[in-house]
Amino acid sequence: MKMTDNHATRVLIIEDNPDDVFLLLENLAHAGTTFTNFELAGSLSEGLKYLSEKDVDLVLLDLSLPDSRGLDTFQKINNQAPDVPFIILAEPDIEDIAVNAVQNGARDYLLKGKADGDLLARSIRYAIESNETAQSSL
Numbered sequence: 391m392k393m394t395d396n397h398a399t400r401v402l403i404i405e406d407n408p409d410d411v412f413l414l415l416e417n418l419a420h421a422g423t424t425f426t427n428f429e430l431a432g433s434l435s436e437g438l439k440y441l442s443e444k445d446v447d448l449v450l451l452d453l454s455l456p457d458s459r460g461l462d463t464f465q466k467i468n469n470q471a472p473d474v475p476f477i478i479l480a481e482p483d484i485e486d487i488a489v490n491a492v493q494n495g496a497r498d499y500l501l502k503g504k505a506d507g508d509l510l511a512r513s514i515r516y517a518i519e520s521n522e523t524a525q526s527s528l
Contacts, residue, residue: 399426399447399448399518400426400444400446400447400448401426401427401446401449402429402437402446402448403430403431403449404431404432404436404437404450404452404455405430405450405452405455405479406454406455407452410452410479410502411430414450416507417505417506417507417510418507418510420506420507421507421511426514429444429446432455432456433456433457434458434463434466434467435457437449437451438467438470441471441474442470446471447475447518448476448477448514448517449467449471449475449477450476450477450479451463451464451467451496452479453478453480453487453491454481454484460487461487464478464491464494464495464496468494468496473521473525475497475517475518475520475521476491476495476517477497477499477500477514478498478499478500479499479500479502480499480500480502481501485499485501497513497521498513498516498517
């Protein structure tokens with residue numbers, strides 16, 4: 391799906407903190423982003439189940455979930471959905487792990503509480519578009 395299509399972008403947010411989910415969605419709304427459908431999973435196991443049943447265009451992935459933490463979280467979900475672009479959501483104290491996830495295939499990382507809606511929307515667009523370019527060159 392191209393970002394220029396009129397189809398809604400499907401984003402899976404794997405995040406266990408409702409306040410963080412609210413802030414993400416609120417920031418995107420303030421940025422005027424209306425092209426996206428969001429689905430939520432509160433744990434890695436819920437996210438893996440969702441990805442086994444449905445297609446998404448992007449995953450926003452928290453690295454600190456109730457059933458998985460750190461780089462292992464990214465590796466498990468990336469192994470299941472290697473063609474889906476991921477943006478890592480990380481607390482500032484684990485930024486080094488988020489950088490490591492990018493070095494291992496994530497498209498980007500954002501620090502919780504530091505990313506406004508414009509930055510988040512741009513990161514989503516870039517991740518999807520760069521993934522489409524990579525997929526079409528295969």
